[in-house]
Amino acid sequence: MWHGKARALLAVGFGMALEALACWLIGRLGRSSSSPSWWWWWWLWRRRPPSPVREVLFFPSRVTCVESLLAEETATPCACLLPHGESALGRLLTRLLSARRSLDLCVFAFSSPQLGRAVGLLHQRGVHVRVVTDTDYMALKGSRIGELRRAGIQVRHDQDSGYMHHKFAIIDKKLLITGSLNWTTQAIQNNRENLLVVEDRDCVNLFLAEFERIWEDYNPAHYTFFPKEEQQVQKKDKTIPQTKL
Structure with missing residues (x-):
């Protein structure tokens, strides 16, 4: 049980560390408007996978x-x-x-x-x-x-x-x-x-x-909704040859 909790805490801590690192890099690189890397880091941070529901x-x-x-159609507000x-x-x-x-x-x-x-x-x-x-x-x-x-x-x-x-x-x-x-x-x-x-x-x-x-x-x-007797009758009916009209 403790191993499972430890893994969960490590995962949460790792995710928080990555987010903090991304924010720090964005702030650090954003100070220099001439740096083309700022936009790349911002785009990468924005595309991080969402947290599971x-x-x-x-x-x-x-x-x-x-x-x-x-x-x-929800254009008209509900009047209830x-x-x-x-x-x-x-x-x-x-x-x-x-x-x-x-x-x-x-x-x-x-x-x-x-x-x-x-x-x-x-x-x-x-x-x-x-x-x-x-x-x-x-x-x-x-x-x-x-x-x-x-x-x-x-x-x-x-x-x-x-x-x-x-x-x-x-x-x-x-x-x-x-x-x-x-x-x-x-x-x-x-x-x-x-x-x-x-x-x-x-x-x-x-x-x-x-x-x-x-x-x-x-x-x-x-x-099998029918009793066994009715099922046997149905099977017999299927074996009776049908007369052509």
Whole structure:
């Protein structure tokens, strides 16, 4: 454990040292306007890779207007009476809508209208969206799964006696959102919940592997919704030659 902490502290210290060195060089070289190196050092410092995302969101979320995040056209200010500003739901929507290529969503219960609209918008923009959910909760009143399916989004669900209880999303195969939060209005506005938003290759790869494993397990080709007796009847029907009319 201490070795891991030591490596993390060394990495942070090394990054701070590099940034300090870059600032010192820029200041040092900037004193001489005749030096052509000033611009090169400034350009190099500006192009340094951004820090990986590390964010924690806690719920219940403050109720705010998120229409500006969800509307396609934002030229007209929202006239609703809800307060405007930062909120946990707004931060989650911002992260979700940052997807450019893919969204792999594995969620137990999904009834939030705002999150449903966000996933639908990503699909309309050409983002490849896949959804895994629980078969019992997807049919409840208020679930957004039906409308996502009607929009053409791929959805797969379990057929086991246990729940598909995961709650995570992977954006562009590099950003992970995971925690206790169900994607429901009840959880967002009333429950004590948490979400971790992290850009870590090792963590993301583990969750990607889990998603792909579940996606294949829930392939409709593997569904067996009918009792064995009905399956045998269906097989017999297939073997009966059809009479040409």
